Amino acid sequence: MAGLHIKAINKSYGSAHVLSDINLAIQDGEFLVLVGPSGCGKSTLLRMIAGLDAPTSGDIFIGNRLVNALAPAERKIAMVFQSYALYPHMDVRKNMTFGLKFTGVEPAEREKRVAEAARMLRLEELLQRYPRDLSGGQRQRVAIGRAIVREPDVFLFDEPLSNLDAALRVSTRVEIARLHRLLGATMVYVTHDQIEAMTLADRIVVMNQGRIEQVGKPLELYYTPAKLFVAGFIGSPAMNFFPAEVERAEGAQALVKGATIAPVMLPLGLLTPGAKLTIGVRPEHLAIGAPGDFSTTGVVELVERLGESSYAHVRRSDDKLIVAEIRGRETPTPGQAVTFSAPAEDIHVFDEAGRRL
Template sequence: MASLTLSDVRKSFGDTDIIHGVDLAIENGEFAVFVGPSGCGKSTLLRMIAGLETVSAGTITIGERDVTDLDPSDRRVAMVFQSYALYPHMSVRDNIGFGLRMNGVPRAEVDRKVADAAAALHLTELLDRKPKQLSGGQRQRVAIGRAIVRQPEIFLFDEPLSNLDAELRVQMRLEIARLHADLAATMIYVTHDQVEAMTLADKIVVLRAGRVEQAGTPLSLYDDPANLFVAGFIGSPRMNFLRAERGADGQIRLPDHGNVVVPLAITAAAQQGQDLLIGVRPEHFGPDLPVRLSVTVDLVEHLGGASYAYIGSGSAHPLTIEMRDARTVGRGTTLATGFDPARAFLFDATTGARVR
């Protein structure tokens, strides 16, 4: 396995810049997840690492090797795509071993590597089946097995679970996490699903418009988002943003909630009249917390273990509040709740920058 370093990597299509000077280091054996909305450049960046897209500027280093201009076959990476790309006329055994046979690997070695990969992925009983006889999750495991037998330095996954239903997605997340632990391999995984990112990653790289907004461990991004975009993207349901103002007395208040004071300890000079937003996660509301709010519920979703109350659904700054016992709460209920300012975040509403 090997580390990966991107140094001022850029990609342009004609006059259109897609990737803007990405600098990133992924350590040997690390599971890194590129996450962001559609069009943010995460798949393009992955394809550049794989060698399927050329690099307009900058360097890509795997281990000690500069691979920026190498062909994909010389980079020692293996890629698993969203589409399974299996040969329908071949068995599972032959699909997994196809690349090895094309490279002239002896049959006995191919058989051994295929058997080892199949055992790791719980495919041994399926080796003689054709792809049409497999479920979606089984087909994706075959595609992963085809990557494993190549023994690459880095595994690349491009939204591999997008074609699966919800239950299979959870199962395959567990399979991929277990595989990473067993192989101690360097893996880079692209997804638009921040739940996948939070549950799989050692390091999350949040991308927007071809730039890295923040990179770090899942909990560091959850606990300490760098800006408004990261705060709203990481966490499910997404963070609430309440309109805030700083008055002449220096106090920060919520004008949409009776001008209640939010005693935030900040060192930055938020100016009087500056457009501010206070971020509070749905799970950080509660009935006995210092900053008190009274809100009217529009809708409640009961999920069994938790319920979500939605407030101000048609407004610019709606609220989602998580509750653990909400059997008596329904549409039109006046809900007394609150939050701890120590768990709130302050942002400049215009620039999106964090105000600390």
């Protein structure tokens, strides 16, 4: 196995800049997840690591090797795509061993690797079947097995679960996490699903418009997002945002007001009166009727009842919706006016440029 170092990578297609000054150090054995909205550049970055695209500028190192000029087959990587890309006329065993024939691996060694991969992925009873006889989850496990038998330095996953239904996504996600523990391999995983990212990653890279917004452990990004974009992207349902401004500063405290929130004193340091802010509160931190430093009022439009918790969708006075998580059996009803509050420690504040204060 090997670590991965990406230094000052830029990618342009003509005048269109797809990636701008990407720098990443991925440790040997780390599970790193790239997330972001469609078109943010995460799959492009993965393709450049794989050697399928060339960077406009910058360097990529796998271990201590500069791989910019190396073909994909020379980089000791294995890639698992969104589509399974299995050969329909070959059974599972042949699909897993086919690529090894061209790398000089002896037949006995090929069989040994297939047996080990099949054991890890619980494919022993499927080795004689053809892709048409497999479920979507089984096909994806075969594609992962084909990557394992190559014994790569780095595994690359490009949205491997997006073709699966909800139940299969959960079970296959568990398999990938278990596989990482067994192999101790370096894995780079691209997804637009932030729940997958939070579940699987040692660290998450949040990308937006070709740039890295923040890198950190899952709960670091959740509880201390460095930017407004990260705060809104990580978490489901998303964080609620309220426009506000500083009314007056009193030493290290600032009185903040907004059209949809009650005035609140917050420890924000030295701020100028009139400074524009965005207040962020996650749905689980909004409580009905409980005492708190922050409060907002609205009218319930919809209640999603999920069992032990419910999500209340509430229309604010500025006609925008917020979401609050309600625990227990008692829930508000549509049309009901409610007041939600939250303690100061659960409030996130961002300046006009979207930086966390």
